Amino acid sequence: MDERDELQQKIADIAGRYIQRTAGELGGLRELIAKVRAGNTAAAKEIEQLAHKIYGSGSMFGFEAVSEQARELELVAKDTADPQMVERLQVRADALEEQVQAAIRARGAQ
Amino acid sequence: MSRPLLRTVLYVDDEPDIREIVELALGLVGGLSVATCESGERALQCLPDITPDLVLLDVMMPGTDGPTTLQRMRADPRFANIPVVFVTAKAMPAEVARFRELGAVAVIAKPFDPMQFGQQIVTIWEGIDHGRA
Numbered sequence: 268m269d270e271r272d273e274l275q276q277k278i279a280d281i282a283g284r285y286i287q288r289t290a291g292e293l294g295g296l297r298e299l300i301a302k303v304r305a306g307n308t309a310a311a312k313e314i315e316q317l318a319h320k321i322y323g324s325g326s327m328f329g330f331e332a333v334s335e336q337a338r339e340l341e342l343v344a345k346d347t348a349d350p351q352m353v354e355r356l357q358v359r360a361d362a363l364e365e366q367v368q369a370a371i372r373a374r375g376a377q
Numbered sequence: 378m379s380r381p382l383l384r385t386v387l388y389v390d391d392e393p394d395i396r397e398i399v400e401l402a403l404g405l406v407g408g409l410s411v412a413t414c415e416s417g418e419r420a421l422q423c424l425p426d427i428t429p430d431l432v433l434l435d436v437m438m439p440g441t442d443g444p445t446t447l448q449r450m451r452a453d454p455r456f457a458n459i460p461v462v463f464v465t466a467k468a469m470p471a472e473v474a475r476f477r478e479l480g481a482v483a484v485i486a487k488p489f490d491p492m493q494f495g496q497q498i499v500t501i502w503e504g505i506d507h508g509r510a
Contacts, residue, residue: 270404274401275490275492284394316439319437323435323437327394
């Protein structure tokens with residue numbers, strides 16, 4: 268195995284860790300949405316940052332659908348003037364979780 | 378004027394998995410030492426010890442973000458001339474133009490190809506006018 272093959276293998280290992288860690292972060296995302304619902308506007312910024320991180324990293328590891336849903340979530344979290352923001356955050360968080368679980372299942376099936 | 382060697386790179390990103398990828402990817406470039414930091418604030422603290430030839434900054438980080446880190450580097454004579462590259466998912470043309478205006482020598486979009494990343498960095502380094510930097 269040359270160093271490039273080794274790099275590919277390590278990236279695959281990191282990707283596995285990444286998607287599991289992202290699944291763990293979704294609980295925190297739910298808590299942040301609850302805070303926004305309770306009127307904590309700073310929590311929306313935290314959601315935006317978390318979603319941006321998942322968006323940027325997801326595509327790095329080939330989780331395009333996860334990345335795409337995280338991008339949608341980031342855009343919703345940015346739009347603090349939207350009166351429907353909490354509901355839209357919830358919908359996007361559900362969609363993101365679905366894609367994260369699908370990615371985990373797909374890796375398990377490989 | 379001969380081009381200085383690229384010996385040390387500092388990569389700053391709050392995402393640990395991406396830091397690891399960058400370390401591995403730059404490991405393919407022979408003779409290059411790679412340091413990483415998890416925040417802009419930490420990078421500013423570490424710069425005097427690391428004295429990198431090139432700094433790679435994520436843009437969106439909690440606390441001191443990439444653009445603020447660059448501005449603070451430029452305001453400090455010790456680091457003002459260290460070339461900075463942004464590595465970011467925020468790579469729309471208007472954003473890239475803004476980062477260039479801030480003084481970045483280049484912008485690399487995420488996702489990047491880890492297999493090509495080292496060569497990308499070397500190419501950017503070779504394209505820098507070191508007489509002016």
